[in-house]
């Protein structure tokens with residue numbers, strides 16, 4: 001084994017840094033990311049995402065006129081409303 | 090400025106704390122990026138004369154890295170360390186009294202306990218400290234889609250939550266700018282008015298009893314609609330491919346307060362019924378339940394369209410005849426060797 005290959009495989013002592021972005025900016029929706037990153041070994045050791053919003057679309061759409069579905073589901077997302085409309089048809 | 094002109098006594102700087110963590114789709118923020126009267130960029134960059142310097146804190150439009158860096162001004166305001174600010178709320182307010190053991194929506198966490206801070210906590214902290222409180226979109230104004238019948242969150246509009254007689258520190262009531270989403274220029278125009286008021290150079294914006302800007306919501310969709318002439322002539326679309334009046338295929342325009350057909354959507358283009366979309370009454374406090382099923386003819390529409398039909402059919406015939414006459418040039422416009430216009434050189438006044 002050459003020295004360079006050894007350096008590649010040998011783990012450096014971990015320097016785990018906790019990094020949190022909650023809320024995430026520049027995108028819509030309630031999104032948070034909770035991570036632990038080992039920068040020395042270039043590894044994300046833990047990552048959780050959370051969406052801290054419940055509106056209940058699948059609940060309040062029950063019993064509504066099916067032709068209204070597209071008008072309602074388009075309000076799921078302010079960026080890609082048309083996708084949700086199309087998917088509801 | 091000359092010495093005789095008194096300087097308005099107002100704020101030189103204003104923060105805008107914009108929380109879109111209500112029951113929303115954040116579509117109002119997205120919509121406002123399309124504004125041009127004035128563009129939000131111009132307001133933030135100080136290009137609109139006479140406005141205070143604006144510091145905008147909005148999640149989607151934030152230059153920060155997010156997380157705590159983004160939350161910092163909100164936390165500072167809650168600690169009384171940042172003023173003056175305008176609080177903009179986007180999305181309806183859930184009822185956290187019925188959340189079981191959980192919560193409906195949150196915005197950041199408590200730094201000590203790590204527990205989520207609910208939208209309601211933020212409103213309770215910030216609304217009493219805000220110089221003005223603005224509800225953007227129908228959800229924040231009245232409840233909207235997420236507050237429709239059968240909803241599990243018990244959500245409501247901001248005025249239902251804070252009380253309709255709420256007054257901000259600047260002595261303003263809540264300013265509601267409904268629309269699902271809000272028409273971009275309707276919001277920016279109203280915000281600009283509030284900012285001029287903050288600068289001390291304009292009176293408070295005139296609001297109606299539902300706290301909407303009067304000059305925007307004082308007329309109906311129908312009164313500004315491109316297709317209103319078809320309605321008057323009793324000429325109705327039978328399907329969605331027609332350029333005629335859509336009253337019989339579900340348009341609620343005649344009873345809805347909204348200026349969108351007049352203003353258009355982006356740069357004057359668009360405007361629901363103008364471009365073939367039935368008005369589903371998205372600006373209204375009764376939205377959506379009172380207008381569903383959207384694609385059925387509104388109950389009042391069958392009566393009024395029935396009455397207008399015989400009149401319309403007759404008047405259309407008569408106008409057809411007049412129109413044919415109007416489309417012919419007068420007979421004295423010719424190249425013959427005679428003047429037949431009726432010109433009389435001996436005539437004197």
Ligand code: SF4
Pocket residue numbers: 310311312314315316317318320333334335336340341342343362368
């Ligand atoms: S399309 Fe709607 S708003 Fe336009 S004229 Fe017909 S009923 Fe009125």
Ligand code: SF4
Pocket residue numbers: 268269310345346347348349350360361362367368369370371372373
């Ligand atoms: S015209 Fe009707 S559907 Fe369109 S924005 Fe106005 S209220 Fe909403």
